[in-house]
Amino acid sequence: MTAEWKQAALPSEHGGWGLTLEPVLLGLLIAPSWGGLSLGLAAFAAFLVRTPLKLTVIDHRRTQWQRRSQLALRFAVGELLLLGVCGVWAVAVAGWSWAVPVLCAVPLVAVELWFDVRSRGRRLLPELCGSAAISAVAAAIVVAGGHSTRLAVGAWLVLAARSVGAIPFVRMQIMRLRRGAADVRPSDRAQAAALAIGMVAVVLDQQLLAGLGWLVLLAALQMVWVRRKPVAPKVLGLRQMALGVGLVLATSTGVWML
Known part of the structure; x- marks a missing residue:
């Protein structure tokens, strides 16, 4: 994978992998279910899509569309599709009850994205909001598992x-x-x-x-x-x-x- 592809596709925050894994793992260990598994996959898709989506928005705002922008857009579309498929799968096998924690986390995600697209995502507030938001996945998986x-x-x-x-x-x-x-x-x-x-x-x-x-x-x-x-x-x-x-x-x- 070239450096350009890595920049467009992979998150630069190494700690983000662990912060995404922890709620998925905790939710599935407490309440294993197919619906929970689909939500776990959706969580990783949501984590991955942040990088290409952010690059696409930033390059569009700066009117600096380049090869990196095209790659980022393709990754963003593919990962958003995967996110949608996982969401549909979760609804099919576990209903809608798991959506309540996800909806509660939306304002936290919005705050993080607001800072992210302005290249201020490394500040304390967006980091705390982002980590708290992804932690909601544990709640969604536990609810999907019937607890x-x-x-x-x-x-x-x-x-x-x-x-x-x-x-x-x-x-x-x-x-x-x-x-x-x-x-x-x-x-x-x-x-x-x-x-x-x-x-x-x-x-x-x-x-x-x-x-x-x-x-x-x-x-x-x-x-x-x-x-x-x-x-x-x-x-x-x-x-x-x-x-x-x-x-x-x-x-x-x-x-x-x-």
Whole structure:
């Protein structure tokens, strides 16, 4: 694959792959179903289509249509078609109930896209909105699998809490790598906010208690790490991916056991 094709087709945010995998995996582990599988595929299609769609809109707004723009448009059309097929499949096998969490996430997606098409997608607000929006996939999959709305919303909140704590922490570590010392209090406040969101999830459904326990571990680790010498971005990314998968496994195991 040439560099031009990669630029037009593949997301540049390496962390986005993990943030998309986590809600799909959590939803399917809690409530496996064909409808949930179709929603998981739709989530990956939605994640992939952001890059070509953004490039198409940006190049159109700047009236700079070029070969990259043509490639991006083709990828966007193909991935939107795949997204539509997965949506139809989900409706056919699971009805419309799963659409409620998706509709609730639409405003978050709109905020992220507003920043994205203006080349401001790396700011904190759109990153938080985007991660919270994709976490709604877990709720949709849980509902499609026939489980309660309270469990579905709680699962969404557990994943959103992880993002609320992790994203400011990662941004702080990258800032410290580039600039040296920095005020770590914003990262600490993010950990406190993450725990508060996790507690709301447990209030909704006590089966998510193990997920809250893992969030406590994450908050403690990140409050310690943010005061130590920052590690290389690749190590930071691998740590976050491992911690995210750990959260998914802990949360789903707790749901099955409680």
